[in-house]
Amino acid sequence: MTTGAPTSNLPASPVATRGSGYAWYALALIVLAAAPFFIYPLFAAKVLCYCLFACAFNLLLGTSGLLSFGHAAFFGSAAYIAGHALKVWGLPFELAALLGTLTAAALGFVFGALSIRRQGLYFAMITLALAQMIYFMAFQLPFTHAEDGLTAVPRGKILGLFDLNNLYVMYYTAVAVFVIGYLLIVRITHSTFGQVLKAIRENQPRMISLGYSVNSYKLMVFILSAALSGLAGATKTMVVQLASTVDVHWATSGDVALMALLGGVGTLFGPVAGGVIVESLQFYLADSGLPIQAVIGAIFVLCILLFRQGVVGELLRLRLKWR
Amino acid sequence: MSTQVLFGQLLIGLINGSFYALLALGFAIIFGLLGIINIAQGTFYMIGAFGAWMLLHYLGLGYWWGIVLAPVIAGIVGMTLEKTLISRIYKIDHIYGLLLTYGLMMFIMGMFIYFFQTAPRPYPVPPELTGGYNLGFMFVPKYRVWVVVVSVVFCFGTWYVIEKTPVGRNLRAATENPMLTRALGINVPALLTLGFGVGVVLAGLAGVLAGPIYSVSPIMGGDLVIVVFAIVVVGGMQSILGAIVTGLSLGVLEGLTKVFYAHGANMVIFVIMFIVLLMKPAGLFGQEK
Numbered sequence: 001m002t003t004g005a006p007t008s009n010l011p012a013s014p015v016a017t018r019g020s021g022y023a024w025y026a027l028a029l030i031v032l033a034a035a036p037f038f039i040y041p042l043f044a045a046k047v048l049c050y051c052l053f054a055c056a057f058n059l060l061l062g063t064s065g066l067l068s069f070g071h072a073a074f075f076g077s078a079a080y081i082a083g084h085a086l087k088v089w090g091l092p093f094e095l096a097a098l099l100g101t102l103t104a105a106a107l108g109f110v111f112g113a114l115s116i117r118r119q120g121l122y123f124a125m126i127t128l129a130l131a132q133m134i135y136f137m138a139f140q141l142p143f144t145h146a147e148d149g150l151t152a153v154p155r156g157k158i159l160g161l162f163d164l165n166n167l168y169v170m171y172y173t174a175v176a177v178f179v180i181g182y183l184l185i186v187r188i189t190h191s192t193f194g195q196v197l198k199a200i201r202e203n204q205p206r207m208i209s210l211g212y213s214v215n216s217y218k219l220m221v222f223i224l225s226a227a228l229s230g231l232a233g234a235t236k237t238m239v240v241q242l243a244s245t246v247d248v249h250w251a252t253s254g255d256v257a258l259m260a261l262l263g264g265v266g267t268l269f270g271p272v273a274g275g276v277i278v279e280s281l282q283f284y285l286a287d288s289g290l291p292i293q294a295v296i297g298a299i300f301v302l303c304i305l306l307f308r309q310g311v312v313g314e315l316l317r318l319r320l321k322w323r
Numbered sequence: 324m325s326t327q328v329l330f331g332q333l334l335i336g337l338i339n340g341s342f343y344a345l346l347a348l349g350f351a352i353i354f355g356l357l358g359i360i361n362i363a364q365g366t367f368y369m370i371g372a373f374g375a376w377m378l379l380h381y382l383g384l385g386y387w388w389g390i391v392l393a394p395v396i397a398g399i400v401g402m403t404l405e406k407t408l409i410s411r412i413y414k415i416d417h418i419y420g421l422l423l424t425y426g427l428m429m430f431i432m433g434m435f436i437y438f439f440q441t442a443p444r445p446y447p448v449p450p451e452l453t454g455g456y457n458l459g460f461m462f463v464p465k466y467r468v469w470v471v472v473v474s475v476v477f478c479f480g481t482w483y484v485i486e487k488t489p490v491g492r493n494l495r496a497a498t499e500n501p502m503l504t505r506a507l508g509i510n511v512p513a514l515l516t517l518g519f520g521v522g523v524v525l526a527g528l529a530g531v532l533a534g535p536i537y538s539v540s541p542i543m544g545g546d547l548v549i550v551v552f553a554i555v556v557v558g559g560m561q562s563i564l565g566a567i568v569t570g571l572s573l574g575v576l577e578g579l580t581k582v583f584y585a586h587g588a589n590m591v592i593f594v595i596m597f598i599v600l601l602m603k604p605a606g607l608f609g610q611e612k
Binding site: 291 | 354358360408415416417418419420423425426428429430431432433434436437545546549550552553555556560586589593594596600601604
């Protein structure tokens with residue numbers, strides 16, 4: 001492992017996305033508002049949850065260059081906690097989501113404190129193995145119901161007023177959660193804090209010599225990433241009314257890495273695109289008789305070998321070229 | 324608790340430990356040499372088992388052919404993948420190696436599930452190894468003894484080759500300093516392919532050995548690889564001896580946990596990893612860098 005000078009050659013985050021105007025945001029909002037009239041709202045809401053999850057994952061990878069292979073632990077544990085809060089304690093969705101997010105943040109603190117000192121591959125392996133502990137716990141703890149998972153989780157009401165069983169109310173709630181999460185991630189990335197993290201990624205020894213407490217910065221972004229993954233997981237439970245061992249399985253950690261990579265790690269919007277692509281492939285190819293897992297695996301391999309910037313990254317590069 | 328249960332679980336632990344050791348050893352070789360986390364290690368384990376099953380069902384070649392040919396087939400598949408795909412990403416960030424092998428695993432597993440479904444297929448114990456020994460306090464099936472013996476022989480054989488022979492010396496040199504090794508006229512890319520092949524062959528061998536015990540299925544190696552990860556972290560990422568010793572001993576420990584606290588059996592290896600990370604982050608046999 002190199003400890004000297006630039007430690008990463010991950011694609012750098014382009015600053016170009018920042019000022020490209022409110023027009024894009026307006027367009028995105030229109031698309032989000034219109035989506036449920038063209039596609040099944042339940043599916044659209046689920047996609048948004050995974051998009052937020054991918055963005056949260058990318059907050060860690062994109063800013064600090066740390067690849068976590070254990071993010072399913074945060075997503076899944078929040079899914080379970082939120083599910084339990086909704087179903088058994090009868091809490092409203094807002095509180096359940098908050099509890100889920102806090103759980104994920106607490107777990108993020110523990111995982112981060114243990115793994116953050118190690119770099120690169122070591123970090124990936126340690127997060128992966130730690131997450132697997134949560135997976136096994138999901139089989140053993142009394143409230144997770146082992147293989148069955150938490151089924152038929154009631155959605156409750158949003159703000160105590162609107163019934164979330166109405167698919168449109170449920171969808172727009174998911175949109176709200178997604179937008180809040182996404183804007184928060186944008187804000188964090190462009191903040192001084194985010195810039196310090198990027199500097200650490202580019203040249204850690206220099207940042208240490210400048211007096212930055214490198215590890216606490218990394219730990220902080222790890223916790224933020226975990227908390228937002230938790231928010232995504234909790235919302236997913238509300239949407240699909242199910243929290244199961246699939247949510248905490250390491251394949252979910254792999255899938256979220258895949259989404260972020262496919263969309264473009266160096267961009268803010270990339271993971272959203274990646275989430276939409278992967279979820280749509282799974283949804284629309286489900287009845288095609290094709291081996292979906294193999295198709296996605298092949299696409300992923302090609303993506304790593306041929307266009308590492310991801311879909312959005314490549315598009316941005318083309319746009320810069322044409323200018 | 325009867326001694327029979329205790330020794331029964333000890334034996335199962337030893338069997339699992341043998342598989343862990345073979346897989347972890349292959350993993351450590353690949354990681355040390357190529358700097359790649361081969362998450363597809365479990366997939367090559369599955370390919371080994373399926374290779375033996377296919378040889379039996381399509382060509383009528385029995386276990387003894389299988390145990391020789393199937394790991395070789397897995398090795399050829401692995402070396403081809405290394406030469407054509409994996410070797411392209413050595414120059415970029417190492418996390419892409421993890422992601423690439425993850426994609427390959429998805430692809431290979433997906434294809435196997437597509438063609439063979441996930442239902443386990445039985446693979447018979449060869450007639451020469453049926454039956455067992457009655458030790459008075461317990462009954463030991465011959466095949467299980469065979470598995471442990473083969474694993475231990477191959478693990479320490481590999482260790483011997485790497486530590487004591489000229490080929491191993493070159494391999495270690497390529498691990499320590501590939502540039503300098505190359506400058507001395509040693510073909511490092513070929514060594515990398517060879518190293519990857521060796522790691523994969525060990526996984527394939529474990530797969531063939533596991534066939535008669537756990538049946539053959541496309542998903543058989545999926546979760547195993549995560550346990551192997553934990554073992555390698557405990558043993559020290561690049562340590563050959565660490566992988567072997569930790570693999571065997573944690574397998575046994577897992578078996579023992581099943582006797583005393585059945586619920587904790589799946590977790591015990593990860594708990595150990597947790598503790599080791601706190602006390603000795605480089606692993607039991609690793610060196611802090």
